[in-house]
Each structure stands twice: as C-alpha cells, then as structure tokens.
Amino acid sequence: MIRINCPFCGERDHSDFTYGGDGSIVYPELDAPAEEWVEAIFQRENIRGVQTETWHHVSGCRQWLVVERDTMTHEIHSIKAAHEGVAKVLEAGK
Amino acid sequence: MSGSRLPDGGRINRSVPVEFHWDNRRVSGFKGDTLASALMAHGETIFGRSFKYHRPRGIMSAGVEESGAIVTVGRGARRDPNVKATTQEIYNGLYAKGQNAWPNVRRDLGAVNSLFSRFFSAGFYYKTFMGIPPMEWGKGTGIWMQYEKLIRKAAGMGVASREPDPDIYDHGHLFCDVLVVGSGPAGLAAAVEAAKAGLDVVLVEQDFEIGGDYLNQSNTEAEQKRAAAIAELEKHGARVMTRTTAFGLYDYGVAGLLERVTDHLSEPASHMPRQRFLTLRTRHTILATGAMERTVAFGNNDTPGIMTAAAANTYVNRFGVLPGKQIIVATNNDSAYGPALTLAKTGAEVTLLDSRTSIPGNISGLLETKGVTVKTGAAALNANGKRGISSLDLATGTHAHWTAADTQECDLLLVSGGWSPVVNLLSHRGVRPVWNTDNLCFVAPEYDEPIQMAGSACAIWGTSDCEASGQAAGAAAVAAIKGQSVSTPAPKAGGWETPIDPLYEVSVEGKHLKSFIDPQHDVTADDVRLAHQEGFVSVEHLKRYTTLGMATDQGKMGNIIGLALMAEALGKEIPQVGTTTFRPPYTPISLGALTGRGKGAHFKALRRTPMHEWNLAHGATMTEAGLWQRPWYFAREGETITEAYIRETITTRETVGLVDVTSLGKIAIQGPDATELINRVYSNAFAKLPVGKARYGIMLRDDGIVMDDGTSWRFSETDYFMTTTTAHAAKVMVFLEELLQTRWSNLKVHVTSVSEQWAGSAVAGPKSRAVLEACVADPASVSNDALPFMGVIETTLKNGVPCRIARISFSGEMAYEMYVESDYAQSMMDLLWPAAQSFDGCLYGTETLGALRIEKGHVTGVELDGRATIDDAGLGKMASEQKSYIGSALRKRPDLTRTDRPQLVGIFPKDKTEKFKAGSVLCAEDKVEGHGDGWITAVTHSPSLGHWIGLGYINGGYDQWTDQTVVAADPVRTGNTNVEIVSPHMVDPSGERMRG
Numbered sequence A: 001m002i003r004i005n006c007p008f009c010g011e012r013d014h015s016d017f018t019y020g021g022d023g024s025i026v027y028p029e030l031d032a033p034a035e036e037w038v039e040a041i042f043q044r045e046n047i048r049g050v051q052t053e054t055w056h057h058v059s060g061c062r063q064w065l066v067v068e069r070d071t072m073t074h075e076i077h078s079i080k081a082a083h084e085g086v087a088k089v090l091e092a093g094k
Numbered sequence B: 001m002s003g004s005r006l007p008d009g010g011r012i013n014r015s016v017p018v019e020f021h022w023d024n025r026r027v028s029g030f031k032g033d034t035l036a037s038a039l040m041a042h043g044e045t046i047f048g049r050s051f052k053y054h055r056p057r058g059i060m061s062a063g064v065e066e067s068g069a070i071v072t073v074g075r076g077a078r079r080d081p082n083v084k085a086t087t088q089e090i091y092n093g094l095y096a097k098g099q100n101a102w103p104n105v106r107r108d109l110g111a112v113n114s115l116f117s118r119f120f121s122a123g124f125y126y127k128t129f130m131g132i133p134p135m136e137w138g139k140g141t142g143i144w145m146q147y148e149k150l151i152r153k154a155a156g157m158g159v160a161s162r163e164p165d166p167d168i169y170d171h172g173h174l175f176c177d178v179l180v181v182g183s184g185p186a187g188l189a190a191a192v193e194a195a196k197a198g199l200d201v202v203l204v205e206q207d208f209e210i211g212g213d214y215l216n217q218s219n220t221e222a223e224q225k226r227a228a229a230i231a232e233l234e235k236h237g238a239r240v241m242t243r244t245t246a247f248g249l250y251d252y253g254v255a256g257l258l259e260r261v262t263d264h265l266s267e268p269a270s271h272m273p274r275q276r277f278l279t280l281r282t283r284h285t286i287l288a289t290g291a292m293e294r295t296v297a298f299g300n301n302d303t304p305g306i307m308t309a310a311a312a313n314t315y316v317n318r319f320g321v322l323p324g325k326q327i328i329v330a331t332n333n334d335s336a337y338g339p340a341l342t343l344a345k346t347g348a349e350v351t352l353l354d355s356r357t358s359i360p361g362n363i364s365g366l367l368e369t370k371g372v373t374v375k376t377g378a379a380a381l382n383a384n385g386k387r388g389i390s391s392l393d394l395a396t397g398t399h400a401h402w403t404a405a406d407t408q409e410c411d412l413l414l415v416s417g418g419w420s421p422v423v424n425l426l427s428h429r430g431v432r433p434v435w436n437t438d439n440l441c442f443v444a445p446e447y448d449e450p451i452q453m454a455g456s457a458c459a460i461w462g463t464s465d466c467e468a469s470g471q472a473a474g475a476a477a478v479a480a481i482k483g484q485s486v487s488t489p490a491p492k493a494g495g496w497e498t499p500i501d502p503l504y505e506v507s508v509e510g511k512h513l514k515s516f517i518d519p520q521h522d523v524t525a526d527d528v529r530l531a532h533q534e535g536f537v538s539v540e541h542l543k544r545y546t547t548l549g550m551a552t553d554q555g556k557m558g559n560i561i562g563l564a565l566m567a568e569a570l571g572k573e574i575p576q577v578g579t580t581t582f583r584p585p586y587t588p589i590s591l592g593a594l595t596g597r598g599k600g601a602h603f604k605a606l607r608r609t610p611m612h613e614w615n616l617a618h619g620a621t622m623t624e625a626g627l628w629q630r631p632w633y634f635a636r637e638g639e640t641i642t643e644a645y646i647r648e649t650i651t652t653r654e655t656v657g658l659v660d661v662t663s664l665g666k667i668a669i670q671g672p673d674a675t676e677l678i679n680r681v682y683s684n685a686f687a688k689l690p691v692g693k694a695r696y697g698i699m700l701r702d703d704g705i706v707m708d709d710g711t712s713w714r715f716s717e718t719d720y721f722m723t724t725t726t727a728h729a730a731k732v733m734v735f736l737e738e739l740l741q742t743r744w745s746n747l748k749v750h751v752t753s754v755s756e757q758w759a760g761s762a763v764a765g766p767k768s769r770a771v772l773e774a775c776v777a778d779p780a781s782v783s784n785d786a787l788p789f790m791g792v793i794e795t796t797l798k799n800g801v802p803c804r805i806a807r808i809s810f811s812g813e814m815a816y817e818m819y820v821e822s823d824y825a826q827s828m829m830d831l832l833w834p835a836a837q838s839f840d841g842c843l844y845g846t847e848t849l850g851a852l853r854i855e856k857g858h859v860t861g862v863e864l865d866g867r868a869t870i871d872d873a874g875l876g877k878m879a880s881e882q883k884s885y886i887g888s889a890l891r892k893r894p895d896l897t898r899t900d901r902p903q904l905v906g907i908f909p910k911d912k913t914e915k916f917k918a919g920s921v922l923c924a925e926d927k928v929e930g931h932g933d934g935w936i937t938a939v940t941h942s943p944s945l946g947h948w949i950g951l952g953y954i955n956g957g958y959d960q961w962t963d964q965t966v967v968a969a970d971p972v973r974t975g976n977t978n979v980e981i982v983s984p985h986m987v988d989p990s991g992e993r994m995r996g
C-alpha cells in the first residue's frame, strides 16, 4: 500500500485516492490539430523509474495532485497540488 | 510411532482436561495442547492421506511448516479444510477429521492410486492434457475427459463447506512505531529494547503463547527470561498480540495481520468475529521470524513416525508428550544433539546417526554418558513400515557416496537436514535472499528497507546470540526512528561447533527409493530429476512443472532439497540455481477474513433517494440502478410487471406520470468562467444559452468517444445546474475537477457535486402543466409563455418550499423536471401526487422510463457504452462545427468517421406478434454467424405501436437495411427472430408532443 502525503489532508493510504495518469503531459489547445491530440492521448511512455503522475484525492479533499513516483520501488519523491495557483500559494506558505 | 503422555513436565495445564472429537471418536487432552500433541499422546499416528498417492501421513513438525498432519476442523457450514493439526489448539467440542481418505485415514480405499504412481509423476497434468501416452499421444484429451472426474475425486486436499460462512470477520487498522514479528528470544529482546526507548511497539506472535523457542526449552532460566520480557513490555505499554500472523509486508511499512479471535474457543460470544484482518502501518519492522528445520530426502521419508528433531524436542518439553520409545536421530548438523539428549532423559532408547565423520568429542561423549548411541558417517537410507515406521535401513559413508548398511528397529525417526531462516516476509518486499555457504541456508542480503532481521531468521543459532541480535535490532530501529547512529553490534550468523554437512539426499546405487521432498504435493526426488531430463532448467519452471512448493505450506520444508537436487542435476551450485520468490500470505488466510463485513447487503454501498419511503408507501417495487434503489414499477393489485409498465406508459402518454429522478447526477457550476467551462466540455453550442434556459448536452472524452449526456440549466450569468446520467455522475464530476485543476487552472469557476442536495421528480404527459399549476404558489409562473420548452424557473411550491423547474423531456411528452432541497422530497410528492391523481395520472418507475425513451429513440448508458461516437448515436448533427471542445479533434479520426460504423437504429419484429431480447446479435438473413452486423441494446413492448420494439446498433445505420429481413440471433436463449430495421425515432419523430 502506497502512503501518499496529501498537501491538504496529510498522509493517507493510496486507497483514498484514484490514479489519474501521466502527469507530464501538456494537453494541446482544444483547437490543436488531431496529430497533437493523438500524441497526447495515445502515445504514452511506459516509464521504468521516476514518473510524474496525477492522483486524485477522491475520498478526501478531492484535489488533484502531481506526484513523482518511482515505478520500480513506489518511492515518492515529491507531491504537490496540480492546480498551479494553489501549488504556488502552498509553496509560499511553507 | 507410539506416542504417550509423559507423567509430568510440559506447559500444558493438566488440571484442565479438554474433550474433543477425532475421526468420530471422543478423545481428551489438556488445555495448552495442540490437536497434534493431544492425538500424539493418544498414540495416534495417521492424520491424513497424501495428495496423489494416498500414502498415510503423520506428524512431521510442531508448527506452521507442517506437511503431514493436515486435517479438517469443524463441520457443516464451519467445515474448514487443510488445517495444520500442529497449530490448531484443542477446545471442548472441537471436531476434527483426517482428510483425503475414505472411509477414514486408517483404512483408505483411495490408496489404490499408489499402484498407478508412475502415471502421476512430474508434469502429470500437462502430459494428460496432451493425451495419455502411448494410446493417445498428440491426439488430445479424450481419455483425460473420461478419467478426470475419477482422478479429481481421488486426488486433492480437504473439501470446503459449500454452505454460506456463518461467521463474522472484522477489518481493522493499526498504527505503530515498531512492529516486531515473532516473540522468541530475539523478538522479545527487540520489542523490549524499542518499548524501553518510549516507542509505540506492536509485537505479533502466530502461536497462542508468547515465547517462541523459549517454550521449547525445559530450563527455568528460559522461563524466567520469557516472563521478565513480557512484564517489561506490559510496563512500557507495548501491544502484544498472540494468535496473530503477519502474513505479508507491503510498501510504506504496511503489514497485513490476521488475528484468530475465536478459532480456539468452544462457545465464542455471538458478537465476536472469528478473525480480524488488520492493516498495520509502522515506521519500522523487526522480523524475528525464526528458522525452520528441514528434512532430507531418503526412501519412504514420509512414513508416519518421521519428524524433525526439533519437533520431538517441542513435544517433550512443551507438551509433555513422548513421540516414541525406540528412537533414531539422523542429522547433518549440531542442532539435533539437544533433542537427542532431551529424549534420552525421558528414558527412551536413542541412536544418533551423524552424516559427518568427525564431531567434537565433548558433544558425542556427553550424549554417550546419557545413553545415546552415536554413529558417525551414517545416515537414514530407507524407512520400513506401512502404517508407521518399524525399522530403518542405514547407510554408511559420506554425503558424496553412501553404501547400504544394516537395518535397525525403531518406532520414531527424527531428521535434521539443517535450518532455513524464515525470510519469507522480507522476500515480500522484493528482497532476494542469498545463499550462506557456512550455514547452508538462504539469508537476507544487504537491503534498503526500514526492516531489521533478528535471531535465527538471520541464521544465528544460539539462544543468547539470538537475544543479543534482537536487542541490536531493537536498538537499530530506535536509532533509525530517532535519527541517531547505531552502535550496538549484532552477532554474526552461525554458532555451531562443527560445520553442517551438505546432505540433501541419501541414496545408494541400484536401489530405487521413493524419497519425498514436498510431501503435501507428493513431489519426489525422482520428479525433480525427471523435470530436469525433460528440459526444465529454471527453478521457476521446475516449481510449476512438478508443483514443488505450491501446496498450502508453499514449500517451507521441501524447497531447499528441491533446489539442491536441481543444482546437482544441472551440475551447478545452489546459489546459481537461485530460489523462487515468496509471496503473501505467509500462511493461508480464509476468504471470509479478506471479505470482512463486505458481503451480502454490505457488499456495496446502498443509496436511497429521499423519497424512498414515499415510493414504497405508494406501492413501488424497487430495483437496483448501480448503487441506487429506484422504483421499478408501481403494480396495482394483481398486476404483473408487464401489465404495470404498459399501463404506466399509456397513462403517461395520455394524461400524466410522475417518476423519481433524484439519482441523476447534479453539479453546481459557478463563477465568472462557468459558461466557458460548459462550452468547452459539451460538444454542442452553449456559449449563447440565455439565462432562464436549459439545454441538452453531450460530453465527449478526449479520444472523441461519448462520455455522458445530460442537461445544463442557466440561472444567472455565473450559475449553472448540470445534470448527468445516474451511471456517470461520479465520472463526470471527477473529469470536471481534473480539467479545472490540471489543465485549465486559469478558469475562475467552481464545481460542486449537489446530487445529494436536490431531490427530483419528472412530471410527464399532456397534463403535466396542469399538475404543476396545481402545485406551485403562482400558477402563472409555469404557463407556456413563462416556462416554454427548455425554459427554467426558480419558484415556490404551494407549501412554501422553494423549487427549481425545467421544461425538459426524456419521455417525449410535454414534461418537466422539478427539484427541491432533499429534505422536502416527500412534501413535494405529497403535492404532486394528488394533483396527478386528479387527472387520472400515475406513478411510474424505471421500466416505464425505459419504454418511453425506447419509443423515442433516446439513448442511455447501454447505448453510450464507451464505444459509441456522437455520430454512431445519431446525434452528430448536434455537435458544433463552430467551436473546439473536449474530443472535437479526435472525433474526426478516420476510423471514427467511417460510414459503415454501427449506428443507432430502431428494430421491429417482422411478425408483429413476436418479441426478441436485448443482447441479441443482428445478422443479415443469409449470414447468421459470428458477431453479425450489429446488436440490440434495449427492448420494450410499445403501447403506442402495439408490438415489441428495440433499439440497437447495426453497421451502416438504418438506411443500409431498409426493406431487408434481418435476424435477431439469440441462439442460446430464446432462438432467432426475423426483424426489420427502422429509424430509432419510433414514436412522434417530429417531437410535437413534447413542445405541446
């Protein structure tokens, strides 16, 4: 069981959360060509090692988090709020 | 073997006799006995019959590694197979039976399987699936099919009850600083060290008594140390749990514990759970899990009356039972000398065979003064005796070469083939153990986990070394948690005076022996060699081909011998062969414990709408819709479901009907950018939706497939109320949160799930407006002008309850959805229902909801099934070409725009008196095969049309199939029906009725 230290709620079991997906993807503009969307939606890396990914604290604060996790060891290297503005506020308050 | 109770000694409570049943006989023992010790005291030798050959099996150990005395405990619904007699405590009324035998373990007719043993060798199942040679080689499994039933009956372990489990099981959660697994000398010392440092300690012990190997020692010093440690733990507030197995270690210091709460009680209180499944989160773990004595492969080494040397020591010292009187001990290491001495002290006749040629005189001399005969360079070759050992053929020589020697009478043979540290839990963490050549066992390597190993789990053999090792592990845990550096030195592995002999198998040339290495699965030394001959060189393949180590004990006793024999066959060393990975659970866990309370009605959450009681009071029969309970139909007296929904459908189309729609998802979307968000997520235009209007919308996924449909109501420039389908409410909410937090964090908009806050009823039918007029405070507020088609108002009911109403229609009739705050649900219905009754209206449920929408060709989750595009669902014209939205780029992918894709159609039977079923495959008349050309998603009897109709998908859509006969193929249920394909808009295609 991975334990995830939610910046809003504290350390919780991963069963509190749902896994989102690759957090490194920059989604294209809505009017971007289909090729860019194909790249973003279907051409995913299967990373061995540290991966940036999103998790949703669905049974907690319902915030989306960006997590750096090692896919081999489950070690978590960093956790921050996915919302850029909120992440900045939290960072400033540290 | 003829075991007997010693006149005194042991930890059993001789003043508390316990009566129980064994194989339908009444037997007695004492409190503190296991089933094995109590039955051994009665001279019982055969406890079960083996898996394949039905060989008699007896007690082989005194713990969880037991592979012989495996029995069935309990009866009726509580029948629990494959219980180890060596760990089952006895209690008054315990009911136990030997297993895999008929009529009983002493006279077992299945033993005839032994005669066919050559058919059951390694790879038996794989070979028979290929055909039984030579008759069927390569021809498949004809004979197998014939004999499979017979073999299944004859082979196997115990039989589980087929009745529902009557017991309750709890799930719980624990937190601590330090988890200590095992309460032997090392575990107790570690726990005391950590507890004294002020840490929160949990000590778990699978046994019913704390003490581990202290319990097997007869000296008072051991007992004093044990008692002192327990007192110390109590003083410092450590939590000590007996009958609790740490069955698995997981990421982030999570350990799985199974606590057996009532398995040892005659009459547990009814509120007590049988077992607790506990999830423990710890900062540090100390594994003082001990070591297990292993056996050696030699002829008939599975005969009852053969057990490990340490087990015999335990039976004498802990349980006060002497397992035999004429005893041979066969060893390759120092550890068996203690047990030999223990047995000699009881007056038994003991001969010790040591495979090593030189042993220190001080040990052997001591034994000889106590009457033990010591033979060096000697080993056990073959056991004789059908139902229990009666004599042993000896071999002399060295582990490199043995010669058959004389035969010696005995009733008990104790074997020590070395010790295997229990590294299983560490292995769960992905740490591969390494081979220790001095001690001939796998031990933990260097690893990077907050876990300390201690005691004989590190191949440390002496009691005082184990204590020191535990103390060092405790100190290391304290230091790690407190961020200090570690200074306590830990003892090194080992502790024997004379090196252990690499002896795994004893055999002599020209003598064929049946030497078992995994008695639970009847895997022999020859099976391993056969697997090697047949080309299996990887240890993982060996395991699967021979099933070595795949029984309930997971190879706790036999794996090392198997590896050694494989290494020998390959001409390699054990470390080069490697070992298989241990996986949780360490010992078996009942399915009930995994399930916990989550069964029956508690299997999933139950959701009831706030008008649930009102619906029931008004005659609703309920149905499940996901987690929700929804009205299915409201039958009048004597009505069948079919009669009821047909009446409800007709009534709704002719006058008015009310239906609970509370389960729809509802999301408040608020903020200056609310319009922007809605316009981006719906595929149709929303930017210009005026305040006071609602609109039907379809949402796509990023990949261009339909996600959900629903409506959005605009109450102000910045305030929307979105409804979703019941099925996708949670998914849509999560998706909006994801978009706003991860992609569009610059949008100033807030989304809130308000599904629980609002209760809703649809009011549908030609008289729906009249019903509303009778219910709202200001009837003019719902006039056709004030509330036109797709209009939205916030108003007040006659009883003063605020409500929101939109004029939207799922039924195809003039219809409204009315929502009030959830607490007012029943008062809303108490207004609506008398008003509807005054127009001869009705209440309806999901069955009529379905009939009405199928007639109209309105889609739901069964049509929007995660594969359909907006065009497939016939709604492509709604999609905006003027804007970009989620899914707009990828819905134009070539494969999603093919014109021959399956498209939504209506379906009529050719013969209007016939019906057909949802799930049927649609096929061209001349090609009723395979996946056909489409499928049927939903069917209903259409009161409007007077015959059965359906919705479904067919390649190319209905234009391609006009005037053709299509077959609705349903070969395994009701058979095939000829149908025709029509437009999905089967009733009122122009929509005049809903604009009313």
Ligand SMILES: [Zn+2]
Pocket (backbone or CB within 6 Å): A006, A007, A008, A009, A010, A057, A060, A061, A062, A063
């Ligand atoms: Zn949270």
